[in-house]
Every structure is written in structure tokens, then in C-alpha cells.
Amino acid sequence: MFPRPPKKFVPKPFEYHQEIEITIDSLTNLGSGVGRIDGWVVFVPFSLPGELVKARVFRNDKNCSHADLVEILTPSPDRIQPGCPLFGECGGCQYQHLSYDKQLAWKTRQVGELMKHMAAVTFPVNDCLSSDQHWNYRSKITPHFEKAKDGDLGPIGFLAFGRRSQLIDVPQCPIAMDTINRELPAIREGLRKRAGSFKRGATVLLRATEDRVETDFKATATEHVGDLKFQFLAGDFFQNNPFILPAFTGYVAKQACAGGAKYLVDAYCGSGLFSLTLARHFQQVAGVEVSETSCEWARKNAAANHITNATFLTASAEAIFDSISFPADETAVVIDPPRKGCTPEFIDQLVKFSPARLVYVSCDPATQVRDLKLLNDGGYRLEDVQPFDLFPHTRHLECVMTLVKA
Numbered sequence: 001m002f003p004r005p006p007k008k009f010v011p012k013p014f015e016y017h018q019e020i021e022i023t024i025d026s027l028t029n030l031g032s033g034v035g036r037i038d039g040w041v042v043f044v045p046f047s048l049p050g051e052l053v054k055a056r057v058f059r060n061d062k063n064c065s066h067a068d069l070v071e072i073l074t075p076s077p078d079r080i081q082p083g084c085p086l087f088g089e090c091g092g093c094q095y096q097h098l099s100y101d102k103q104l105a106w107k108t109r110q111v112g113e114l115m116k117h118m119a120a121v122t123f124p125v126n127d128c129l130s131s132d133q134h135w136n137y138r139s140k141i142t143p144h145f146e147k148a149k150d151g152d153l154g155p156i157g158f159l160a161f162g163r164r165s166q167l168i169d170v171p172q173c174p175i176a177m178d179t180i181n182r183e184l185p186a187i188r189e190g191l192r193k194r195a196g197s198f199k200r201g202a203t204v205l206l207r208a209t210e211d212r213v214e215t216d217f218k219a220t221a222t223e224h225v226g227d228l229k230f231q232f233l234a235g236d237f238f239q240n241n242p243f244i245l246p247a248f249t250g251y252v253a254k255q256a257c258a259g260g261a262k263y264l265v266d267a268y269c270g271s272g273l274f275s276l277t278l279a280r281h282f283q284q285v286a287g288v289e290v291s292e293t294s295c296e297w298a299r300k301n302a303a304a305n306h307i308t309n310a311t312f313l314t315a316s317a318e319a320i321f322d323s324i325s326f327p328a329d330e331t332a333v334v335i336d337p338p339r340k341g342c343t344p345e346f347i348d349q350l351v352k353f354s355p356a357r358l359v360y361v362s363c364d365p366a367t368q369v370r371d372l373k374l375l376n377d378g379g380y381r382l383e384d385v386q387p388f389d390l391f392p393h394t395r396h397l398e399c400v401m402t403l404v405k406a
């Protein structure tokens with residue numbers, strides 16, 4: 001007998017809470033295991049490719065079902081003990097049960113599959129490059145809490161796995177830097193003591209800066225990349241894994257310079273990470289960034305690092321090429337937009353300007369591949385695809401695509 005299903009449950013092809021045995025053959029880009037029964041797709045989070053598992057169905061959609069993992073009948077040889085006691089409950093990390101080498105292999109494969117399925121492009125993807133440090137790498141975490149109930153703040157942590165609003169309590173986070181974990185208990189304790197003073201829930205910032213932790217969104221944070229020093233507002237964007245940044249920026253520099261371009265446009269430049277780490281390879285660099293504070297810091301960072309060939313414009317990247325006087329055939333453009341990718345307007349003006357090379361850096365390969373299609377249509381062809389593991393143990397990856405004018 002199955003329990004009574006929720007009202008909207010569709011009872012086909014499986015009953016509510018029906019237990020099935022299924023062989024997992026792949027991982028989705030959300031990090032869930034996926035298998036098929038008579039061709040019907042079933043998603044089973046926390047299962048791994050190659051495993052035979054028992055799973056309990058809780059939803060049937062139009063062309064797939066979703067099930068909870070009940071038992072691993074045949075484990076994958078790549079399954080390992082997760083490094084965090086909250087694995088499975090916390091929505092933060094999806095791959096802690098998979099050996100690190102295999103995490104990299106799946107990330108590489110996922111980029112290739114996205115290109116094939118979304119853009120009909122078959123192109124060899126270089127092996128995803130690992131982070132020097134796999135644990136304690138994150139320089140920033142932002143736990144949340146809800147408004148106190150009866151003087152009690154409840155969990156201070158991250159979204160629970162599979163939930164849109166429910167939080168779980170996170171006393172320590174093994175992917176956050178040691179400095180952050182050292183300060184976290186006292187910061188949590190301080191919040192609990194002030195529980196009554198919060199009119200609503202909030203997000204807390206813990207940003208490692210040199211050897212301490214900054215919690216004020218408006219304070220200045222510092223990060224070193226190679227021989228350069230970057231400062232920025234603690235609450236503004238900065239790449240969160242400093243251990244991979246020298247290799248990452250070094251690769252972007254190599255790709256941007258490869259065609260002999262003399263000029264660089266850094267679109268979505270933040271506080272100047274690429275502009276300033278690449279400036280020594282170019283005659284002139286122009287960065288554009290919509291955040292006034294980030295752009296202001298990019299200017300100050302150029303001055304503090306004695307870089308005199310970089311200018312920064314506070315503007316939306318959608319209008320950048322009106323103000324660029326570099327010769328297009330000697331210009332490389334680094335593009336590093338937020339997760340949502342570029343707008344069609346940005347790509348239109350980019351294609352019209354017609355720079356020699358594009359180095360497109362993205363933290364969401366799905367929107368990057370969507371944009372790749374438009375860039376292909378605009379006359380650019382892929383030259384290199386290089387994923388970087390900026391976020392070990394999570395489903396997230398950073399991908400750099402180099403394109404040249406065909």
C-alpha cells in the first residue's frame with residue numbers, strides 16, 4: 001500500500017512513494033543522478049553514474065519522474081565519504097560524495113554536452129583544471145537567518161537541499177576558508193544574542209580579507225593575485241576562490257594575447273581583475289562596469305599597482321563600443337557577465353564592432369552556450385574551451401571560451 005499522494009500528484013507511470021530499482025547513467029548539470037526505466041527518465045539526487053539504487057518516487061512530470069534515494073544497492077567505485085556532516089541536507093554542495101578527479105571529469109563532460117545539445121556545436125573541451133585547494137577555499141560565505149520567533153533566531157545557514165525558503169543551521173562550512181570557520185561561531189553567537197533586535201530575516205556577510213573576516217558590506221576587502229593587490233567593497237563581486245586565480249587569470253591572459261592584439265576591452269570588469277592582471281600584455285586596456293563602487297575600486301587598484309595603461313568606464317556594457325576608439329582588428333575583448341549572461345543588445349554591438357578575439361568567461365555554461373550560438377551566427381568560431389573548477393564539491397564551474405573572427 002502507498003500513502004495518500006498530495007492533491008496534484010499525477011499517478012503515472014509510478015504510484016506515489018512507489019519504490020523502484022534503477023541504474024544511474026549520468027549526472028545532470030544540477031548535480032542530480034539520472035537513470036531510465038524503459039526509456040522513462042528518473043532523477044535521483046545523491047546517486048552516482050554506474051550505481052544501482054533503490055529510489056522512492058515523489059513526483060511524475062510530463063516526461064520524467066523525481067525520486068528520493070532510499071538505498072544504494074551497488075555503489076560506484078568513485079563514491080567517497082562526504083567531507084561535510086551536512087551533505088544531503090544542505091543545498092550548497094552537490095558532489096561531496098564523488099571523488100575529486102571524477103568531479104572534474106563530469107564538469108568537463110557537462111560543458112561538451114551543453115554545447116552539443118543547446119548550440120549543436122561539437123567541439124573538444126579541455127580537461128577541467130583543478131583548484132590547488134579543494135577544501136577551505138571560499139573567501140566569502142553569506143549565511144541567512146529568518147526573523148526570530150519567541151526570541152529564538154532559528155537556523156543560521158543556507159537553503160536546505162531542494163527547498164526554496166527553508167534554511168538549515170550551518171555551524172561550520174568545510175568549503176569556506178579556515179579564517180571564516182574560526183570566526184563563524186562568535187558571529188553566530190553574536191547574532192543569537194541580538195535576536196530580538198532584527199525586525200526581519202537577513203543575510204550575513206563573512207568575507208575573508210588578509211587574515212581576518214569582514215562582516216560589513218560597506219567595508220573594504222583586500223585580495224592578492226600574483227604580485228597585484230586588489231581592494232573592493234566587501235559586499236561587491238570578487239572571485240571567491242583565490243587559490244585558482246593565478247592560473248585562471250594567466251590562462252585568460254594567454255588566450256587574449258594569442259592573436260597579437262594590442263588593445264583589450266574588459267567588459268563587466270568588476271574591480272579590475274582581468275584588466276589589471278592582463279594590462280602588462282597590452283598597450284591599452286578599457287574596462288566597463290555598471291557598479292559605481294566596483295569601477296571606482298578598479299581605478300584605485302590600477303593606481304595602487306602603478307598600472308597606467310588602463311581606464312575604466314562606469315556604464316552598462318550594452319553601450320561600451322560607442323566609446324571605444326581601438327582598431328577592432330587589433331582588439332581582444334574579455335567578457336565576464338553575471339550568471340544570466342549577455343543581453344542580445346550587448347552581442348549585437350560586439351559583433352558590429354567586430355574585435356579580432358573574444359575570451360568569454362562565465363560561471364554559468366548554459367547561458368554562455370546560449371550566447372555562443374549568437375556569436376557563431378555573428379561570424380565568430382570557437383578556438384578553445386577551458387573549464388576551471390573554481391567551486392570544488394559543488395555543481396558549479398567556470399568556463400572560458402575563446403572565439404576568433406572567422
Ligand SMILES: C[S@@+](CC[C@H](N)C(=O)[O-])C[C@H]1O[C@@H](n2cnc3c(N)ncnc32)[C@H](O)[C@@H]1O
Pocket residue numbers: 237238239267268269270271272273274288289290291294315316317318336337338339
Ligand atoms: C561575474 S562578475 C565579473 C567581474 C570581474 N570580471 C571579476 O572577475 O572580478 C560580473 C560583473 O558584471 C557587472 N555587471 C552586471 N551587469 C552589467 C552590465 N549590464 N554592464 C556592465 N557590468 C555589469 C557586475 O556588477 C559584476 O561586477
